[in-house]
Amino acid sequence: MTRETVYLDHNAASPLRPEARAALLAGLELTGNPSSVHAHGRALRNLIETGRQQVARLAGAEPKQVVFTGSATEAITQAIVGGAKAFAAGAVAFSAGEHAAVGKAAEATGLPHWTIGLDADGRIDLDQLAAVLRRADDENVALLVAVHWVNNETGVVQPIERINALVGPTRHTLFVDAVQALGKLPLEFAASAPDMMAVSGHKIGAPAGIGALLVKAHADVVRLIPGGGQEQGRRGGTESAALIAAFGAAADATHYDNATMSAMTAALEAGLKHLAPGTVVFGEHASRIGNVTNFAVPGLGNATAMMALDLMGLSVSSGSACSSGKVGASHVLAAMGVPRDLANCALRVSFGWNSTPTDVDAFLAGFETLLSRQKRGGKAA
Structure with a gap:
């Protein structure tokens, strides 16, 4: 028993949400490669593009801004490692409360780390962030700034609008880990300041193994896995249409x-x-x-x-x-x-x-x- x-x-x-399970199983029944031009391939491609629209809708993004990845950790790594290279960053700045994936990705860049502290209630210290930005300008260093929107351990919501106001107008790159915010807060990515955001499927009732990096047009150059040109050349590897369909179904079901x-x-x-x-x-x-x-x-x-x-x-x-x-x-x-x-x-x-x-x-x-x-x-x- x-x-x-x-x-x-x-x-x-x-x-796993029932809607995501149904979409996953339906996707697994299809045969082929979504990059193929025949009917089997087109059926899989349709699942992917429908899923892209559904995830974009939940995130307040344009469908073309959604790059599917194998996980949020991969999306974070693409944003930080790929972003640091694409934008010629001289240092990575991130808060002391970030998910471990952020710190590991920052290490992988080989660049100096500039840490931003938290206050006693877990909020990012905005004075320290402002000081880091001033230091970068004084030293003529291009920064990649990585901050989380909602802390995964405490649930503390970071002052994202004030962070956007500090970093958005600068020449520095802003990446937001929105994994715990997706479906709980209005992300409105398309109209917001961040250059990139990471989201994850299994936090909203999709299966594990599917995430996404949201990118503005100028961040299309951010790469991690070159591969064969999938995801408009932004993330190589044959997409899992079934997982993407399940992510999209979970996004649609999230209220x-x-x-x-x-x-x-x-x-x-x-x-x-x-x-x-x-x-x-x-x-x-x-x-x-x-x-x-x-x-x-x-x-x-x-x-x-x-x-x-x-x-x-x-x-x-x-x-x-x-x-x-x-x-x-x-x-x-x-x-x-x-x-x-x-x-x-x-x-x-x-x-x-x-x-x-x-x-x-x-x-x-x-x-x-x-x-x-x-x-x-x-x-x-």
Whole structure:
């Protein structure tokens, strides 16, 4: 008999939407190569272009601005490694709270890194960003600036309009990691300042293995995989029409209800503070996306807590899922000045398209059991 579980890790990956599953299976039934000119190829090409239109619509982009990639990490790497080369960048500037993919891509450029700090609530320090831009101008260095819109661990929404106002009018290149923002905030890419944005399918209910880099016309020169000219020469390799169709179907099905998500998160945080008055919510005083909370109960280590909750059928995380199963202190919380012993207690709960208020009740019931065991001095699991 399969144990019933409650999935509370949508920021890592959201369950496959029925619409995306149907589109994926239909695409897998087709034969051929989308670059072929015969009827089989044209059928696959039609799936790709329909998917491109659907993703563009959700992102507020023009279809021709959507470059499909194998993942958001690939899109990020194309933007940073390919962008640094295309725009002759002399340095890469990024915040201390970026996804690990940004730091790794910056390393791969071989260029100097200029880091922008976070404040105690996880917001990018705009004064430091302004200082970095002034330094670049003083030293005549072309910058590639990489910032995230929504932090994947804390849900903190960055002041993107002010970032756009600082970087947009300059000669420097701006790349935005919008992976956690797609479908939750109006990206309006076509009318916005960033030169490039990365988005991902599996955060909105598409399968893993499909992402996209959104590019303005002047960023068409950004390359990572030359290949055989696919994606208008911007990303080589035969496209997966089935995955793209599933991404498009998920994009069409995405109707984010921030009020409902925020209400569930507020109920969860209120319940936590009732059960454990010392609960700390990270980024609590900043603007946050409604579907996620990152919190800690001092003295309750996240490795122990996650194991215990998993045995109760509650799937949560300690932060980014891209650390190969590692559980420990977060670089995001460290950048916010959170003491290591408290950061080692951090847990992330994130909701998505199929979450309900009963999931909150189930989590709080499980967490109450966990705290009771801890108080009795017994094992947490």
